[in-house]
Amino acid sequence: EPEVTQTPSHQVTQMGQEVILRCVPISNHLYFYWYRQILGQKVEFLVSFYNNEISEKSEIFDDQFSVERPDGSNFTLKIRSTKLEDSAMYFCASGWGMDTQYFGPGTRLTVL
């Protein structure tokens, strides 16, 4: 059964550094998403991506964040200058629309 994959599983970085989190969505899905979950809290929507552009973004998704689909399979989230409060689990998800979203296993980001 196809699944969403994410790399790396765990990323440790220094404050102020740039990180790129990678995702391979399910191949025939149309919508791609990034969410984050700070430890012990609920999952929060960051951004959705459709037809090679951002569809919606939350207030969390400020100028330090960007997303890209550099080729036909990968979907990336870049954080330009990481802050301590960016430490969280980042989930990629994909789907055909609002009816179902399949989540990847997540990347745990630790900012020191």
Place this chain on the structure above:
Amino acid sequence: AQTVTQSQPEMSVQEAETVTLSCTYDTSESDYYLFWYKQPPSRQMILVIRQEAYKQQNATENRFSVNFQKAAKSFSLKISDSQLGDAAMYFCALGSGGGADGLTFGKGTHLIIQP
């Protein structure tokens, strides 16, 4: 703005018993979906069950079923014959907007299974 409320931070049930997790939501959309996701200690988000708002029939998936009360904006999850592997965080989520909008999640319920 959409909201999802899970009022039970933690629930405990004996193995083989039945447990119901509560969820209420609010949305101005007429077309939406509701979901229950399971998050075990590995922190993977696993889709358990989904309900289409325009369908009156409650969704079922094996031991998992929902009680969808549209007028009351209530969407509870019933787990029958609870198993040790059901122990996890359970998140209720709401989706609408044709796919562009992300899901809105509740704060989750931690389900403990007593052997």
